[in-house]
Amino acid sequence: xxxxxxxxxxxxxxxxxxxxxxxxxxxxxxxxxxxxxxxxxxxxxxxxxxxxxxxxxxxxxxxxxxxxxxxxxxxxxxxxxxxxxxxxxxxxxxxxxxxxxxxxxxxxxxxxxxxxxxxxxxxxxxxxxxxxxxxxxxxxxxxxxxxxxxxxxxxxxxxxxxxxxxxxxxxxxxxxxxxxxxxxxxxxxxxxxxxxxxxxxxxxxxxxxxxxxxxxxxxxxxxxxxxxxxxxxxxxxxxxxxxxxxxxxxxxxxxxxxxxx
Amino acid sequence: xxxxxxxxxxxxxxxxxxxxxxxxxxxxxxxxxxxxxxxxxxxxxxxxxxxxxxxxxxxxxxxxxxxxxxxxxxxxxxxxxxxxxxxxxxxxxxxxxxxxxxxxxxxxxxxxxxxxxxxxxxxxxxxxxxxxxxxxxxxxxxx
Numbered sequence: 001x002x003x004x005x006x007x008x009x010x011x012x013x014x015x016x017x018x019x020x021x022x023x024x025x026x027x028x029x030x031x032x033x034x035x036x037x038x039x040x041x042x043x044x045x046x047x048x049x050x051x052x053x054x055x056x057x058x059x060x061x062x063x064x065x066x067x068x069x070x071x072x073x074x075x076x077x078x079x080x081x082x083x084x085x086x087x088x089x090x091x092x093x094x095x096x097x098x099x100x101x102x103x104x105x106x107x108x109x110x111x112x113x114x115x116x117x118x119x120x121x122x123x124x125x126x127x128x129x130x131x132x133x134x135x136x137x138x139x140x141x142x143x144x145x146x147x148x149x150x151x152x153x154x155x156x157x158x159x160x161x162x163x164x165x166x167x168x169x170x171x172x173x174x175x176x177x178x179x180x181x182x183x184x185x186x187x188x189x190x191x192x193x194x195x196x197x198x199x200x201x202x203x204x205x206x207x208x209x210x211x212x213x214x215x216x217x218x219x220x221x222x223x224x225x226x227x228x229x230x231x232x233x234x235x236x237x238x239x240x241x242x243x244x245x246x247x248x249x250x251x252x253x254x255x256x257x258x259x260x261x
Numbered sequence: 262x263x264x265x266x267x268x269x270x271x272x273x274x275x276x277x278x279x280x281x282x283x284x285x286x287x288x289x290x291x292x293x294x295x296x297x298x299x300x301x302x303x304x305x306x307x308x309x310x311x312x313x314x315x316x317x318x319x320x321x322x323x324x325x326x327x328x329x330x331x332x333x334x335x336x337x338x339x340x341x342x343x344x345x346x347x348x349x350x351x352x353x354x355x356x357x358x359x360x361x362x363x364x365x366x367x368x369x370x371x372x373x374x375x376x377x378x379x380x381x382x383x384x385x386x387x388x389x390x391x392x393x394x395x396x397x398x399x400x401x402x403x404x
Contacts, residue, residue, distance in 0.1 A: 156346030157337060158309065 034171040034205045039130050042171045044205050047241055048233040049123040055231055056120045058189040059083070067101075068189060074119070076214075077228040083191055089222045096190025103190065105183045109248035111142055111160035113184025114177050114199055115215040119231050125243050126203075133166060133173060140248045146175050153178050158195055160184060175201040194221040209235040288361075288390040292371040296362040297396055300330055300370070304354040309337040309347070316350070316372060316385070318358060332358050334372040334385035345383060354378045359399060360386060373398050 035043040054062075054071025060082055064070040073081030085093060096103050106112055112120060117137055124137040131149040136142075146166040153163045158181035166175040177199040185192050202214040211233040218226040288294075302320035316332040334340060350356060357376040363369040373386040382401035 154341075156348065157341045158347065 032205075032207050037128050039128070041128050041130070041168060042173070042205065043128070044126050044133075044173060044203055044211060045128055047123050047125045047236040047243060048211055049236065050119045050121060050231060051234055052119065052231055053121045055187065055229075056116065057187055059187045059191055059229060060189075062189065074229045074231045075227055076230045077216075077226070083186075083227055084224045086222060086224055089192075093190050093192060096185070096192055098190075100188060100190055104185060104188055106185070106188065107252070109140065109252055110183065112139065113180065113186075114144070114161050114164075115201065115213075115217075115229065116184065116186055117142055117161065118201075118213055118215075118233070122246060123236060123241075123243055136243055138243045138246050140246060146173070148173075155179065158182075162197075162199065169202075171204060173201075173203040175199075175203070177201065192222065193217075193219045196221050206232070209237060211235070288371060289392065291363055291365075291369075292361045293364045294361055294392050294395045296364075297360070298362045298370055299357060299359045300332070301355070301357050302330070304350045304352060304356050305329060306352060307350060309340075311336045314340055314385075316358065316375065318356065328368055330358075330368045330370060332360065332370050332372040335387060339387070340385060343384060345385070349383065350375070350377065361391075361395070379403075 037043045037045065050056075052071065052074065054069050055074045057068040058071060059074050061073040062068065062071060075081045075083065078084060083093075101107060106116075111117075117139060118124075120139055122137065122139040124135055124139075127134045127136070131147065133146045133148060135144045135146065137144075142161060144161055144164050146164040148166045148168065150167075151165065153165055153176070157179065159179055160181060160183065162177040163179040164175050164177045166173055168174075178197075180193070180195055180197045180199075182193065182195040182197075197217070197219045200216040202212075202216075204212045204214075206212050212230065213233050214228060214230045216226055216228045217223075300318060300320050302318040305317040305319055307317070308315040314334040314337055316334055318330050318332060319327050320330055321327050335343070355378050358370070358372055358374075359376070360371045360373040363371075371386060371390075373388070373391075374382050374384045376382045376399075380403040382399065382403065384398070388398070
């Protein structure tokens with residue numbers, strides 16, 4: 001009984017703080033007027049990066065483990081903050097976790113996929129034109145051209161970062177991403193998908209230096225239903241800040257030789 | 262450094278140096294223009310990987326033994342720009358692959374074209390890579 005009461009108290013606290021956070025967000029959002037680019041688009045341009053650096057290790061609630069710092073779930077749907085795996089898929093995820101060093105394609109310097117690249121602890125720069133938005137990521141020279149000119153997805157081939165088509169919805173950039181391969185994960189803990197993955201991203205500027213990133217995820221082969229993550233990004237305001245080059249293989253080679261870390 | 266570790270370092274060095282050569286090479290380095298080959302068999306799978314895609318095909322020999330061949334083709338983006346798609350070949354499809362055999366006699370070949378089950382011929386190799394002595398490619402009879 002005592003533990004049940006304690007559980008309820010924790011739940012009440014969690015609900016209370018979630019509501020509080022939500023209230024603060026919506027008030028701040030209502031007061032903030034998103035600036036426009038010379039082309040009249042909501043201005044998301046700038047260099048952005050996460051401050052939550054544990055999501056890239058595990059998007060769900062997690063205790064610390066070897067090579068993984070502890071952190072809270074960034075999953076806002078379903079409300080339990082867990083990926084709605086099918087039973088057999090959950091077993092594969094646990095296998096992935098056990099074999100994460102060898103099985104995570106990121107450790108072989110492959111491209112991270114979407115949305116993982118967004119919350120890896122590296123900056124990226126957003127550039128907007130009327131026909132497309134381009135995101136240039138510091139991490140291993142990745143870039144994504146998000147076409148906003150009404151063109152359709154390229155079908156018939158898989159890509160590490162998928163194929164991105166966007167549109168502007170009020171102040172938000174909404175990006176539909178498909179044509180993924182089945183080689184990438186959501187984090188370093190084995191959370192995975194098949195090549196049927198479909199991601200819908202939403203980028204909403206919530207203040208001069210904050211951008212809320214949301215991604216709705218579905219994959220009928222792996223999950224029982226859709227799920228959604230939400231994580232804030234912060235703008236770099238250092239006057240001399242820029243995206244630099246980050247190569248992967250050279251550092252991985254160094255690490256393999258026992259140096260470089 | 263003792264002899265053992267010196268040999269190991271040398272071996273590792275050779276291995277690292279050899280990787281790009283093995284992975285990405287000229288036609289002449291690995292394939293023999295004097296060994297044209299046409300395989301008929303069942304399509305198994307395709308590796309859409311750089312720097313060369315690989316088509317895997319099960320070929321049944323005269324004794325009824327099934328041997329899987331690995332057939333090198335253009336990289337994914339080149340195939341894609343030529344009209345190839347992920348589902349252009351489906352597992353189990355009876356296909357015909359035409360090209361040139363590996364110099365070392367292994368079950369590897371360089372793919373010039375693939376004839377699909379419905380008679381289309383899809384080109385999968387860069388003709389510029391071939392030496393001038395190469396025999397001409399077969400025509401697409403479906404057109």
